[in-house]
Amino acid sequence: MDGDTIQQHARDRVEELPGAELEYPFGPDWEVFKVRGKVFMLMTDTTGEPIVIVKADPEDSKSLRENHKDITPGYHMHKKHWITLNPGGNLQKALVEDLVTESYLLVVENLPRAKRPVDPEIFGDRRGL
Template identity: 60%
Template sequence: MPNDTLQRWSRERVEELPGAHLAFPFGPEFAVYRILDKMFMAHTVLRGEPLVILKAKPADSEVLRRAYPQITPGYHMNKRHWITLNPGKTLERQLVEDLVTESYLLVVEGLPRAKRPVDPGTFGQAKEGPG
């Protein structure tokens, strides 16, 4: 897997999330993905390794770190509420996409209802057709 694969997969998933946008409030080396003014993902490079930093529920964060050596506490973030995805061979695309979506929804849940671009309780669920 090329070194930048996790960042590419996560960036492609963000492109599908309503209201998400990219900003560089900390300089060009730290890409911040936001919903309104709230960060839910960041990309940076540390010692030549591209990192993906995501928000996570503390209990999920702990389980993920135990299950995957490539998932570590959030780089430059609150270690209970953020995780870092590091390059390697163990993370699958679907897991990365799911973690990006979960991070996005955690932030959306904290927004005032009138400003939410999606309903976090139903976003991504297949709608049943008539009949």
């Protein structure tokens, strides 16, 4: 899957997530997606190719990196909690969508209950990862 396709799948999924917003706090080269002011996904092509950076549970992150050559530690982010989805390999659309959703839900889980746009326990099927 090429980078533009990875980024488009990620964007399409974000459009379905309640309360998700796009900002450009680092300039036009960085798309930053937030829920209630907290970052859950970034996209850029400053590395020379279009990439998607998402939050991941540390254990899931390790497993994903071991099993997918196109998933690497988070570019310019805390390597334990963030991963980068890189183009050129065989990442499937469903996996990209699942990883975006998981990142969103990891952030939502840490919001005060009154600020949560969804209940993370019942939103989507998180067991698919």
